[in-house]
Amino acid sequence: xxxxxxxxxxxxxxxxxxxxxxxxxxxxxxxxxxxxxxxxxxxxxxxxxxxxxxxxxxxxxxxxxxxxxxxxxxxxxxxxxxxxxxxxxxxxxxxxxxxxxxxxxxxxxxxxxxxxxxxxxxxxxxxxxxxxxxxxxxxxxxxxxxxxxxxxxxxxxxxxxxxxxxxxxxxxxxxxxxxxxxxxxxxxxxxxxxxxxxxxxxxxxxxxxxxxxxxxxxxxxxxxxxxxxxxxxxxxxxxx
Amino acid sequence: xxxxxxxxxxxxxxxxxxxxxxxxxxxxxxxxxxxxxxxxxxxxxxxxxxxxxxxxxxxxxxxxxxxxxxxxxxxxxxxxxxxxxxxxxxxxxxxxxxxxxxxxxxxxxxxxxxxxxxxxxxxxxxxxxxxxxxxxxxxxxxxxxxxxxxxxxxxxxxxxxxxxxxxxxxxxxxxxxxxxxxxxxxxxx
Numbered sequence: 001x002x003x004x005x006x007x008x009x010x011x012x013x014x015x016x017x018x019x020x021x022x023x024x025x026x027x028x029x030x031x032x033x034x035x036x037x038x039x040x041x042x043x044x045x046x047x048x049x050x051x052x053x054x055x056x057x058x059x060x061x062x063x064x065x066x067x068x069x070x071x072x073x074x075x076x077x078x079x080x081x082x083x084x085x086x087x088x089x090x091x092x093x094x095x096x097x098x099x100x101x102x103x104x105x106x107x108x109x110x111x112x113x114x115x116x117x118x119x120x121x122x123x124x125x126x127x128x129x130x131x132x133x134x135x136x137x138x139x140x141x142x143x144x145x146x147x148x149x150x151x152x153x154x155x156x157x158x159x160x161x162x163x164x165x166x167x168x169x170x171x172x173x174x175x176x177x178x179x180x181x182x183x184x185x186x187x188x189x190x191x192x193x194x195x196x197x198x199x200x201x202x203x204x205x206x207x208x209x210x211x212x213x214x215x216x217x218x219x220x221x222x223x224x225x226x227x228x229x230x231x232x233x234x235x236x237x238x239x240x
Numbered sequence: 241x242x243x244x245x246x247x248x249x250x251x252x253x254x255x256x257x258x259x260x261x262x263x264x265x266x267x268x269x270x271x272x273x274x275x276x277x278x279x280x281x282x283x284x285x286x287x288x289x290x291x292x293x294x295x296x297x298x299x300x301x302x303x304x305x306x307x308x309x310x311x312x313x314x315x316x317x318x319x320x321x322x323x324x325x326x327x328x329x330x331x332x333x334x335x336x337x338x339x340x341x342x343x344x345x346x347x348x349x350x351x352x353x354x355x356x357x358x359x360x361x362x363x364x365x366x367x368x369x370x371x372x373x374x375x376x377x378x379x380x381x382x383x384x385x386x387x388x389x390x391x392x393x394x395x396x397x398x399x400x401x402x403x404x405x406x407x408x409x410x411x412x413x414x415x416x417x418x419x420x421x422x423x424x425x426x427x428x429x
Binding site: 052188192195196197198199200201212213218220221222224225226227228229230231232233234 | 304305306307327328329330332333334336337338340342343344345346347381382383384390391392397398399
């Protein structure tokens with residue numbers, strides 16, 4: 001009888017040990033945006049609705065702005081195996097129009113055993129924004145220090161800044177942003193307003209029209225050349 | 241009159257010397273023929289129109305953008321700028337004050353060849369070769385403060401500066417009164 005109790009207690013202890021060990025390796029599967037982290041070097045990239053902009057690994061002027069994301073749960077345990085399609089980028093100021101929705105800016109691959117994923121490709125998008133948020137399963141990753149949305153200082157600028165109208169969004173005036181996922185005469189006309197000419201020598205500088213090095217005023221030939229790569233001929237557009 | 245003659249000779253000489261010295265330097269020049277062999281021409285008939293040919297020479301890179309300006313002499317009235325292939329090229333501005341031309345991804349310029357980049361359409365005004373040579377000068381895109389033509393390399397959008405060339409109307413000087421080389425040389429002493 002006594003021997004049987006010892007056996008039972010031993011089995012119970014073993015079960016507890018097995019469960020504790022299991023806890024160390026398992027995660028809840030629920031992303032904690034404040035425990036997760038996202039980092040990248042600052043940079044500027046041109047993005048295009050066709051997807052042939054600047055890679056995050058090759059921003060304007062050199063360097064590398066690849067984004068590294070580490071996803072963790074509330075217990076600070078890394079979450080592996082989150083599909084790439086569950087992670088995407090958006091503009092910090094809602095300034096980007098992603099081609100095909102979130103699939104226009106998915107991660108390179110699923111999270112690793114350490115919960116890590118990277119973003120090497122620029123968003124496939126129109127618009128303009130001063131920074132990027134990383135989103136995991138619909139939740140914006142926060143700054144681990146203050147649990148506020150972490151805006152990465154990667155400026156994103158597209159030659160698709162304006163809408164040509166129906167069937168796209170309504171056109172908009174001035175420097176108001178209204179991308180329509182295609183680079184059209186509306187975008188060219190807007191770009192020209194920021195390009196110094198004899199008739200408009202004091203054209204105002206707008207960072208959203210500054211696509212090429214050297215960055216900064218005034219908008220120059222390199223910016224025009226880069227814009228035209230996506231405009232001249234058949235203007236680039238979102239294929240979806 | 242002798243001073244005027246000497247000035248005319250000097251301008252013509254500078255044009256010729258510059259032309260040969262700049263032969264291998266990246267440059268932009270205006271030609272009077274489609275084969276871009278004639279950088280000099282006589283006066284055209286007043287009131288008739290003509291097409292000029294602006295050519296990028298010796299850039300030796302793939303070009304996705306170029307800008308420059310053209311200073312037209314009084315005998316040539318600029319009417320319009322025509323792009324060689326408007327379906328794949330876009331421009332901002334006009335050649336008298338400065339024009340920037342850029343190219344579609346499909347159809348950048350092979351700068352290892354000498355390409356026509358613009359076809360200015362002009363009207364001949366009153367023109368008298370007895371008045372001496374008239375320079376047709378390529379300069380920089382003045383709205384951006386440039387003094388020379390520049391072009392952008394396709395691969396990295398880096399900008400490079402070239403030389404603006406001078407073409408001549410009435411390069412062949414016609415003496416209007418008898419003179420000798422000795423008298424001409426004396427003007428420089």
